[in-house]
Amino acid sequence: MKYWLMKSEPDVFSIDQLKKDKTTPWEGVRNYQARNFMQKDMQVGDLVLFYHSNATPPGVAGLAKVSKLATPDKLQFDKKSEYFDPKATKEKPIWYCVDVEFVEKFKELVSLQDLRDNEKLSDMLVLAKGSRLSIQPVDKKHFDIVKKMGGL
DNA sequence: GCCAACGTTGGC
DNA sequence: GCCAACGTTGGC
Numbered sequence: 001m002k003y004w005l006m007k008s009e010p011d012v013f014s015i016d017q018l019k020k021d022k023t024t025p026w027e028g029v030r031n032y033q034a035r036n037f038m039q040k041d042m043q044v045g046d047l048v049l050f051y052h053s054n055a056t057p058p059g060v061a062g063l064a065k066v067s068k069l070a071t072p073d074k075l076q077f078d079k080k081s082e083y084f085d086p087k088a089t090k091e092k093p094i095w096y097c098v099d100v101e102f103v104e105k106f107k108e109l110v111s112l113q114d115l116r117d118n119e120k121l122s123d124m125l126v127l128a129k130g131s132r133l134s135i136q137p138v139d140k141k142h143f144d145i146v147k148k149m150g151g152l
Numbered sequence: 153g154c155c156a157a158c159g160t161t162g163g164c
Numbered sequence: 165g166c167c168a169a170c171g172t173t174g175g176c
Contacts, residue, residue, distance in 0.1 A: 007174090031159075031172095054174055112175080130157040132173045 002046045003143040004037070005126055006064070006100065007053040007134040015050045015061040015105055023101040027073050028083045030095065034135035039070045039096040041137070048100060049138060049146055051126065052109070059111035060146055068099035106150030120145055 006026065008014070018024060029035055048064040072093035075083035088094040115121050125136045138146075 009174090033159095058175070130173095132158060134173080 002041065002043065003049075003138040003140055004042070004046060004066075005049040005051050005060070005136045005138050007051045009054040010052045010061070011054070014052065015064075015102070018050065018064060018100070018102045019105060021102075023067050023099050025068075025071075025073070026097045026100050027075050029073070029097060029134060030083060030085075031134060033133055035096055037135045037137065038098045042066045042070065042098050044069060047103070047143065049143065053134075057109070057111040057113065059109045059114065060106065060150060061109055062105035062150065063103040063147065063152065064100045065103050066098050067101035070096040070098050073097045104152055106152065108151060110146055110149045114149060115146070118145065118149070 013024070026038065029038065044066055046066040048066065049060045050062050050064045052058055052061045072090075073083070073095040075081040076085040076088040076093060076095045077090065078084055083095075085094055112126075115124065115127055121127065121142055124138070124142050125131055125133070
């Protein structure tokens with residue numbers, strides 16, 4: 001069982017939306033490192049810190065879990081989508097996404113500042129300077145602390 | 153809206 | 165393979 005942090009802009013897709021939808025394909029990732037995590041490392045049941053980026057304030061909003069192994073991201077074939085990739089073919093897809101299922105929303109958002117203020121989290125990837133990766137592995141010890149900070 | 157940091161592209 | 169130019173992310 002592994003642990004992850006996945007970023008989403010709440011204006012685009014929030015944890016409340018995920019709660020409503022129950023599950024969603026994590027489409028639109030167009031970064032190779034992030035794709036590789038989904039395609040190669042994620043297993044069904046892995047737990048996810050659902051992070052709101054570009055928010056006021058930014059931070060971890062709750063928990064989700066991987067509910068389906070990676071399959072080709074269908075938006076890469078959709079000419080009307082902003083995520084269309086002309087180099088991708090059905091035979092040789094380039095982009096993959098897992099399905100993510102709602103688990104629980106935190107009682108209160110654990111803000112980026114809250115994470116920074118906790119010295120036990122000082123080596124968390126999301127706190128590293130210039131860290132833009134939208135999907136990151138998280139140590140179990142960090143996951144447990146953040147979960148507790150979120151009141152779960 | 154600004155801009156630092158990082159990723160990608162493409163000419164050579 | 166190098167690297168300048170460009171594009172994107174995401175905090176502020």
